[in-house]
Each structure stands twice: as structure tokens, then as C-alpha cells.
Amino acid sequence: MKKIPMRTCVVTNEKLPKKELIRIVKTKDGEVLVDPSGKINGRGVYLKKDMNVFDIAKDKKILNKKLEIDIPEELFEELKKVVSD
Numbered sequence: 001m002k003k004i005p006m007r008t009c010v011v012t013n014e015k016l017p018k019k020e021l022i023r024i025v026k027t028k029d030g031e032v033l034v035d036p037s038g039k040i041n042g043r044g045v046y047l048k049k050d051m052n053v054f055d056i057a058k059d060k061k062i063l064n065k066k067l068e069i070d071i072p073e074e075l076f077e078e079l080k081k082v083v084s085d
Helices: 051-060 062-067 073-084
Strands: 006-008 015-017 021-026 032-035 043-048
Touching: 021 062, 021 073, 032 073, 043 051, 043 062, 051 062, 051 073
Parallel strands: none
Antiparallel strands: 006 015, 021 032, 021 043
């Protein structure tokens, strides 16, 4: 049986299959991007593909703490578009 890669959501601390999460990455240039492919170089964190989780991450500034950078409002809009597709 093939091994399923598991990752931890930084908001819920649930271990989930990588396909059920979305990766946010901070590049060496200090740019913060949504990484649907999961392959962009940089410091990455994972969020569960759930609007409630995005709202909690935004309200509690969890991504700001984990990536040590201010997260632009546009990133959360982009996350919502990715999940709604």
C-alpha cells in the first residue's frame, strides 16, 4: 500500500493528508504566496481547506506568527478563491 503524506494544520493541529490542506509559503525574498503545487521553495505552513480555519488564522494572526511576517489581506482573499473552486 502506498504511503499517504501527512501534514499538520497550524490552526487546528490536525494531522491530515497533504491533499486536504493548502500550503502558504514565505520565500527568501519575504514574499508570501499560496502554493497549490506544494513545491515552491521557502518556509511553508499548512491550513485545512475550510473557510472557518482561514477566518481563525486571520483573526488570531496565526500565519503572521508562524511565518514571522505581516500577511497581506489579499492572501486570505486568494485562499477563499482556491477553496471555492
